[in-house]
Amino acid sequence: MDENDSFFKLKEQLEDAQKLMGRMEQYIVEARGVLQSCIRRQSEFQYAYLGDMIQETAKTSERLTDKLRRMTLEIVVNPKEYEKYKEDLVLIHGIELEYKDEILRVSAPVLIPHRKDCYTDYLYKPLHTAFRNWCMQRAEEKLEIPTYTNCTICFVHVYDETLPLARVRDHDNYEEKHVQDIITNFFLQSDSGLYTNTCHVTRMGEEDRTLLYVMDSSKFPAWISDFGKETGIEKNHE
Template structure:
């Protein structure tokens, strides 16, 4: 019971920090309404960013609380499935290519907190494999593979948001894929490829395939709008086909 009490107090503490940051943001907004200064607007964004980051930590602590203290396997399984549905992570498999769709952009590699997307991804892959196993369907395992990261940015927002590919955190995504689908994620067994497109929303697509499938696959998709920062072309999305 002492450990349970400690967990509850920690959740309440983080929730209080989120509330404080939102209250601070409201005060800054009032000042901004009076002065319309760029300084106050910058402070407002900083406050909201801090509140958002703390909210992600709060979600993580609540998730851990449920998973640690739910002893019914059926309730725990239902909770994990609900997490996947809430985050709208989709996993598909067609023509020997595994596709996962994440409803967010991957974080910067220097971000301190990244569990908000990787834990739901891990659960989504776990549930997908469990369902395939129950249905007697194949769970692919790649001995020599290529994973393609397609970063889709909302074309209605400024292009300055588009980050360099070497600043995008990929390790935990590769670790999650490796847990279920890779013989190894070492350089001898896995190649990685990043590309960026403009679309209707922010999201990330992952495509995992045998390395010898990749050249033909990527060539077929250049007409769909793979872009660079300097030559933006609207995109329509990708399928495993």
């Protein structure tokens, strides 16, 4: 491919990105109109439709982000610059990892997708990048990278307490497998049911987020008994 072909390809990619931006703006305008209607009528009658518009906006935004990421990979030829870009992505997404008392804690500022959602990369790709960067940094600093054989993974789903309770999903409606696969790739010897247990907890909090706790199964009973004190989030919703 010569230089002109490369520029033509970039031109097409930028045009596609601009179309996605236009579509996203349309969804936002529609969502604002629905929200104003809810406020005016003081009713949650159209709340489901508002949620649909927000989801479409978010999915379109993710497609736009994915397209721009691919363009970045094509244009940025300096490996150090690209690695810095990927590190910045983890900070932008707000994913945090902490290892303390042989328990790995992961915090992500989003809820795990519904198991029927067709677009889930908004969580899984940044999560994979965050795990990889964290492990690389630990290796460089000669710090322990935990590996679990018989373990329990606890998924804590925290919902924004100011939003309708109808948003809260049953535990069997979360797409946990992809998250568990990523955890397995970095920290587990096996994700077989013989060696790995999962636990789901739902709580109300100041904002939507997901907390993941990975620990040896022998630690789980004591940990879960102190769970509320450790997290500072409550089960009951007044």
